[in-house]
Amino acid sequence: MKKNFLAVMFVVYFLILTWIIVFKMSFSLEELGHIRSLNLIPLKGSVIVNGKLDAGEILQNVIAFIPLGVFIRALAGKRNLSREIAAAALISIAYETLQFILAIGRTDITDVLANTIGGIIGIMVCAAIEKICGREDRFILVISICTGIGTFAVAGLVALLLLANNF
Template sequence: MLLVALFVVYLALLCWLVLWKLEPPHIGDGSLRHLKLVPFSADGGLDPNSPQEVAANLLMFVPFGLYLRLLAPARPWWQAAVVVAAASVALETTQYVLAIGWSDVTDVITNTAGGAAGIALTALARRRLHARTARVLTRICLIGTVLVLLATGLFVASPLHYAPMHDRSAVPAHPRAGATAGHARPAPPLSASS
């Protein structure tokens, strides 16, 4: 039950981060609705993916693969990888439908790779820890979840923001500032007539 609860908390945080960049949930005005179909490139004049963005997407999805393997250890590993890929496609599609971020094939690839890394880490842990794997990894997940919740709370309470919302007047100096894990792009500042 603890592992299921931790997985639910992880999924909620993952969706909030990927879709709304830790901002209040909202629907976009269409300015962020972009589709990037060529991975790891500047597609249609859109910026290429930065190494930091790729690394962030990888790291965010490592726990996904880990949780799936802990919750369903008897299932083949490739089924967990398919679930991670399907979840990533669902998140990218949701970003496009709600116009709240760039939908990018690169994100699907890196998210799935991150989930696969979590699957591989679980397999390595099973070889080393044997029967203690679930207990040890559940404790690690609990500690990680508590730390991430504390960090998220501090971040939300701080004046910092991951990606400016469409109704903010301050826009970062560089158009890619604050944009990772979903390619959120700040909208231009509102004019006096808006």
């Protein structure tokens, strides 16, 4: 039952992440700019602002994908580090590819790298919690509580943001 709750929290997180990354927190495709840009050189292009590296954008991508790593690790049937890292990387690549196909953002290898690093951090945090908890049932309970609090907090912040921008 706890894994069901965890799966629901993952779906909520995934929908919010998709809305932020793909739809740029917009409710209409018409509001999105139609940009089709591809950067395959790390730390170049869209992360350069006024001739300087915009580390803030990179850090935001890392932070946004930490929960993904936690969910991947916690929901994995058989835990396998290389498969979990590959899943985080492939999800990031899928988001960037979708942006390119739909011409709704800049497809950037730096984003893929930052997102994957965030996923790896989440996987490592989850693995540490797993080791501390010892038993699987205790581990799932702790992760369910943490992801539940985190997901509801982010959903609340998104709701406040929407309310603030609509009034």
